[in-house]
Amino acid sequence: MTSVDHRSLPVPDGLDGQRVDVAMAQLFGLSRSRAAELIAEGRVRLDGNDVSKSERVLPGAVLDVEIPAESDPLEIVPEIVEGIKIIHDDSSIVVIDKPVGVAVHPSPGWRGPTVVGHLAGAGFRISTSGAKEREGIVQRLDVGTSGVMVIAKSEHAYSVLKNAFRHRTVDKTYHALVQGHPDPLSGTVDAPIGRHPGADYKFAVMEGGRASITHYETLEAHRFASLLEVHLETGRTHQIRVHMAALRHPCCGDLTYGADPTLGKRLGLTRQWLHAVRLGFEHPDTGDQVEYESTYPDDLAHALDVIRDTD
Numbered sequence: 001m002t003s004v005d006h007r008s009l010p011v012p013d014g015l016d017g018q019r020v021d022v023a024m025a026q027l028f029g030l031s032r033s034r035a036a037e038l039i040a041e042g043r044v045r046l047d048g049n050d051v052s053k054s055e056r057v058l059p060g061a062v063l064d065v066e067i068p069a070e071s072d073p074l075e076i077v078p079e080i081v082e083g084i085k086i087i088h089d090d091s092s093i094v095v096i097d098k099p100v101g102v103a104v105h106p107s108p109g110w111r112g113p114t115v116v117g118h119l120a121g122a123g124f125r126i127s128t129s130g131a132k133e134r135e136g137i138v139q140r141l142d143v144g145t146s147g148v149m150v151i152a153k154s155e156h157a158y159s160v161l162k163n164a165f166r167h168r169t170v171d172k173t174y175h176a177l178v179q180g181h182p183d184p185l186s187g188t189v190d191a192p193i194g195r196h197p198g199a200d201y202k203f204a205v206m207e208g209g210r211a212s213i214t215h216y217e218t219l220e221a222h223r224f225a226s227l228l229e230v231h232l233e234t235g236r237t238h239q240i241r242v243h244m245a246a247l248r249h250p251c252c253g254d255l256t257y258g259a260d261p262t263l264g265k266r267l268g269l270t271r272q273w274l275h276a277v278r279l280g281f282e283h284p285d286t287g288d289q290v291e292y293e294s295t296y297p298d299d300l301a302h303a304l305d306v307i308r309d310t311d
Contacts, residue, residue: 005067007201013059014253014261020046020063021053026255026270028065029143029201031101031112038065076106076133078121081113087292092157092285093150094124097294100146100271105134110143119151126151127158138162139170142238147174147276148294152284160284165235171280171291174230175219176240177273177304178249179260181226185218189243193236202256203238205246212236214243222307224263225252229277241272252303267303275300 007028015023024035024044036053038044043066044051057063083099096115098104104115116137119126126136129152136152138161152158164170194209196202213233220227226249230240238257244250245257253259253269267273280291296304 005201006064007067007199008062008064011057011059011061011063012255012261014255014265015057016059016265017056019053020044020051020055020057022270023057023063024065027063028067029256030067031103031110031143034111037111038067043067076114076120077117079113079117080121081115081118084115084118087148087294088290089124090153090285092152092154093161093283094119094126094153095148095150095279095292098141098146098149098276099297100144100299103143104140104149105137107133112143115149115151124153126153127155129155129158129162138165139172139235140237141276142241142272142274144271145274145276146294146297146300148279148292149276150279150281150292154284157284161281164281168233169282171278172232172235172276173278173280174232174240175275175277175296176216176228176230176244177225177252177300177307178228178244179225179252179263180249181221182216182218182228182247182249185221185226187216189214189216189247191243191246193239193242203236203242205242210234210236212239212243214239220308223310225307227304227307240274252307267306268299269303270299273300273303 009027021032021035025032039053045064047061085097088095102113103110128135138152152161190213191205192209193203193212194206196204215231216228218226219229241257250257250259251272251274253264254272278293283290
């Protein structure tokens with residue numbers, strides 16, 4: 001029998017008036033096409049009633065979703081994905097700038113665009129190491145997180161980079177716009193992260209979780225939010241989002257982890273303000289230290305401008 005994941009959340013103020021499929025994508029991390037499929041299958045209810053994908057949601061309404069586990073093998077669909085930029089390409093690695101709304105590889109519940117699908121569609125040959133749907137993948141970014149990442153093209157590069165990430169010799173630098181002002185302005189969060197006991201699509205600081213270490217420094221402090229530079233020692237799923245929420249300073253726009261929906265709406269955000277700005281590592285072939293950067297995408301730059309203008 002196919003297992004079914006039941007998820008239920010109230011609609012926050014920040015999603016007032018949005019279409020049901022858009023609200024589902026924001027709250028549950030689904031692609032809009034997958035959300036539309038679930039609605040068409042009758043697996044989505046709003047305050048107990050069936051809905052259409054174009055129906056609008058109101059704050060406080062309860063969105064109930066059933067997501068069946070997928071028994072079919074995960075397949076890579078070759079397709080050119082608009083917005084993915086190639087920062088660097090050589091015989092052993094390809095470095096990209098990943099836009100928001102793109103997953104790194106196929107996974108249960110995700111039917112949207114992927115990095116590996118784009119590379120396949122663009123004719124890139126990448127390493128065959130790793131699980132079939134994530135061949136060549138040595139790191140991941142959340143669907144709702146944008147920025148720079150590297151993919152291995154050769155088997156040698158895959159092995160070297162996997163070890164580099166495992167031994168924490170890769171410099172992973174993010175910028176995050178968080179609510180309020182962290183105290184102290186610079187510090188380290190050393191707190192284990194595990195799957196949230198009440199929602200399997202979320203994570204939380206919890207006893208018995210995996211060791212997780214995040215270093216942060218305040219770059220700008222504004223009236224309602226602070227721009228942080230964040231360095232990761234470990235690379236847990238949702239690590240920055242979870243640690244910032246644990247400090248009571250969630251990433252702006254991150255409704256999943258308790259961000260103020262009113263502020264997010266004011267900033268025009270439909271996702272968390274989190275961007276991978278730099279990635280530095282030893283090149284697997286030459287041994288030289290290399291570094292690649294990504295600038296803020298338009299939605300994050302706009303939100304930051306709004307915050308700066310409120311001072």
